[in-house]
Amino acid sequence: MTERARQPVTAAANPPVSPLDSNLLPSDVVQASAISNTPMPDRLLDSVAKLIDVSKCIGCKACQSACIEWNDTYPEIEENVGVYENPHDLTPDMFTLMRFSEYENPESGDLEWLIRKDGCMHCADPGCLKACPAPGAIVQYSNGIVDFISDNCIGCGYCVTGCPFNIPRISRTAQVSKKCTLCSDRVAVGQGPACAKACPTQAITFGTKESQIALADERIADLKSRGYENAGLYDPQGVGGTHVMYVLHHADQPSLYSGLPDDPRISPVVAGWKGPAKTAGLAMIGLAVAGSVLHGIFAKPNAVSEEEEREAEDLVGDSRKEV
Amino acid sequence: MNIDLSRRSFLKLTGAGVAATSLGAMGFGQAEARVAAHVRGFKLVTTTETRSTCTYCSVACGIILYSKGDLAAGETAELSHVEGDADHPTNRGTLCPKGAALRDYVKAETRLTHPRYRAPGADRFTEISWDEALDKIARAVKEDRDANLIEKNADGVTVNRLTTTGFLAASATTNETAWATWKVVRSLGIVGFDNQARV
């Protein structure tokens, strides 16, 4: 019998090397895609959160490096296209990405280089999970982690359009959808995510959601004292709050930060799924999938074509366009 | 036509079936459908930890090397992961983008593994044994030193100065390597001795 890992409280810790029993169990799942009757878990884990303090972030990409190394992914070595974003977008092998925008503040006249770490927000009300037709391909644990279970994933891409933040990416080789797991394998043994541990300036921190909100309050007070009157926490309630939150100097204008949605919401189609529209929604998936059979099989069987993307969009609508 | 029936294509062929499964999931008959979550196994289990210092800049972050195999126990050790040492006062476990990818440096495809020799005019290296390489160096050093060492200057002062052989020292080797290097280089009389502090 090995010892059960404790619940994580920080990312600033050294991982164990001796075997520990996981503390993130199947029974901690509170929601699973396309499964309506997930049993009530017999315990509730502490709600966790990653806080990204944009005002401390120097855009060094340590989070990207640590993410690649920890998750053993193999992003492509691309070319320079005249920007600092590399890779140029999230990919099935790059779960997080620094996005850079040069903003001339009209009030101060100063240039600001706003750098935001993009990646899965781990919504309390996850649009991806709602949109997903594959039973158990997307699960939510009681601590708030939304995880993709590749073995159950069919790579259909509906999660992409279900996501108000445009995060998941479909692997063309493995035919599965990929995104940040909040390092569920580390959390399971009492550790924080690899990106939060690595972050040199501790712009990324990790702990209970409560502790991260308290830290954010401290940071917001500091920013206000430096003249950022609109500094605030980004924990959007349109998706029930998130388990990845931002401290923004301009919380009144999230979209300044490379298009962070001002008021993200799940598409009404997907949002209504749990209620009366659920049957209809799932039936629509069936029809849409059936309808794509004929041309799909003769096109590019291993790739998600633009057409397929459009189908998915037709189905669930583009929630990002609506807000 | 070679059709690779991937899971996705298969799904498309049987789309209606998927819908049926999904419908089933809504509680029309498979209430027991319960999907086990798969959290990846923790990859550092049963690795050996070694405390080290990052080899890049002079912040000198504390790191932990995770290896398969224990060098101290006389085993072969294969580096599998590097992570910041949370006990270290300077970096407190954090690492920059280079430090976070240190494993890739240690295991770079362009790491050198054999001594190599390039002949005059050649367009490629060929492998050479250590013995052969070192003997070649020793002979070249002695020949140059014997021919060009300035033992005494015009005033008859002993100067033991060699300017025709030079040495650029590293930037990431240890103090101990530096001391051994200093001794050898100066005993030969080399004055063209420098390190990377200027660049």
Next chain:
Amino acid sequence: MTNSWTDIKNTDLVVIMGGNAAEAHPCGFKWVTEAKHHRGAKLIVVDPRFNRSASVADYYAPIRPGSDIAFLMGVIRWCIENDRVQWDYVRNYTNVSHLVREDFGWADGMFTGYDAEKRSYDQTSWEYQIGEDGFVLTDETLEHPRSVWQLLKQHVEVYTPEFVENTCGTPKDRFLKICEMIGETSAPDKAMTSMYALGWTQHSKGAQNIRGMAMLQLLLGNIGIAGGGMNALRGHSNIQGLTDVGLMSNLVPGYLAMPRETEADFTTYMSTRGNKPLRPNQMSYWQNYGKFMVSFLKALWGDKATAGNGWGYDWLPKLDIVQYDAMRMFDMMKNGKVNTYFFQGFNALLSFPNRAKMTEAFSKLKLMVVMDPLATETASFWENHGIYNDVDSASIQTEVLELPTTCFAEDEGATVNSGRWLQWHWAGATPPGEAKSDVWIMSQIYLRVKKLYEEEGGTAPEPILNLSWDYENPEEPMPSELARELNGRALETLYDPADPTKVVLEAGQQLSGFGQMRDDGSTMGACWIYAGCWTEAGNMMARRDNSDPSGMGIFQNWSFAWPANRRVLYNRASCDPDGRPWDPNRTLIEWNGEKWAGADVPDIAVTAKPREVGPFIMNPEGTGRFFSRRLMRDGPFPTHMEPFESPMANPLNPEMRGNPVARVFADDLEKMATSAEFPFVATSYRLTEHFHFWTKHNRVNSVTQPEFFVEISKELAAEKGITKGTRVRVWSARGEIWAKAVVTKRIQPLICDGKPVHIIGIPIHWGFKGAARKGFGSNTLGPFVGDANIETPEFKAYLVNIELVEGNA
């Protein structure tokens, strides 16, 4: 660093100028964010580019590359004019009251004693007035016209805010705002820290840039205090250590000097060293020079070094010139005067200016030996890679030996961080293939050469045969053996000089500090400043107690800091003349009535009474210097000098080009251009995603920054029809490169001398080996000239041109 990384959390104001800490030292920069978060500290960034440090700064100002001295002298002028001076500190701890010789002076940006022929100053007049008692004459009222204070005031008079704006391109309002923020730290309980790196050193007047800030820090009373200091951010993991151990042409370990041929014997060598105090009661610590040098020679030659043979002094090589630095060697190499050259972990082809000259130089070598963990461009300089390395392999006759070495993960030993901490590390991986440690390789070379001399005889074999090589396994000495030598040990029983009946150390015991070193041959120690690193108590560098009882980030029991485990240099200056801390909330040490004590190791004799001994114990005056004597080749005060390639004439002297005493080789001068042909200013720098030319070998880092690019302003882009992601050609008088264009608001044209100056930013990281896309190093373009004192190449300011190119080449 005078202080340490963790000490930065104690600061009130961080000034990053001449560096880019967030970009190049992210985990050290953490302590800046920590000071901001928990102390409310402010961050100022002054840089030609709005860089990653600027992205989290409270205030940013642009500056034209190569104009830092004008800016810094302008700040000093403003502080004096507005009485932002820590007077108690300045009066007591600096040389403001010292009187300077009557014949010293300056005009047109030049100091007295210039010899244009020799490109050198006769420094005779740059000296104090010395009284009959041998001490410096002083005027405590500071009103004497020859006092350093009055001369300083005169010297900075020209650097008005308007002069700064016109020369640096820094808008006047921004400059004045920064003056105000800096001036606030003249309060005794306020601290400012300076964080700088190669942005200041890589100029033809790099050392004077740094002096400029050091003088400002003295004026504000910020040297020696917690959260203050001059903090050089060293670029490599052990470049501090390699310099400490003296791996430079003119150095002996511990910053002792290699002998010059004018110093014919040990007595002559010592006659100009061991400085006597220039003020009463001062420690003038170099008085102990002989103890350190003799202990070093005993470490080098062992029993062969005796009093009778001047401790083996003859066997050391003697210099005929100041130094054979790398650039001089490459120039000699190009002229066919070097036969064999070793590159130990040093990718010189991408590191030194004017790559075409480097390739030409390497092609003249008979034998190149490269020791490296990675396949470097240097080792393959003869390999054709199209535009990326356009050489004719067949015509290059150089033999090359490329030797695979271990890297940090596979070896054991100590490296020294910027804060002077010697940290021990252990091996955790098996070396790949036949890779060997550098110690093994150096030992093999030595033993094989020695054997040849033993068997065949040859020229002057003594230094080789007499070298002490007393190791358990001579084929590969252990790191522990070498470390113990660096520390030093007693060679015979040492008695207490005050009480000869008392034994200090038995023969063979490790020294516990450099205070135990003797000049009679009874001690050995290779590097006096490291004494204390491996004592009878064991390996102090391996200590891992991370407790910090004072909460000041001192970590007294973590590793070992040189000298004497001291974490903040000059910490005596953290207290007022009576020994009370300037700021009781940041006490490093204090006088307790009997001795100095506190969280840090006092940087003064522990029983030295307040008001008797000055805090700058290495200087014979005991004070910090606004007016420097003997050490700087280009002036006792920093004066504005333009880069050798500049878009404007020096406003102090339009005839002056670059640094008038910098060494320039004739053919390199011919390859220097004017702004008529090359209108744009180039500056080189590092990116956070890469470490020099190493991480382009890594897949992960190549993903995050895959391809070579240059950065330009929107204005210059529009002028040249360049858009983001297009391909451009950038060329200087020395070479050309092709790159992708990043067009950014973060670089702005500056107005200098009434004209717009466009800046082109060129990162350093690419080459033709490794995982990343092939590219160029910025060194292809840089001018082959270095700083007048320290020969750091002028990579940060030179002239280029740029154009859009179609297609891929």
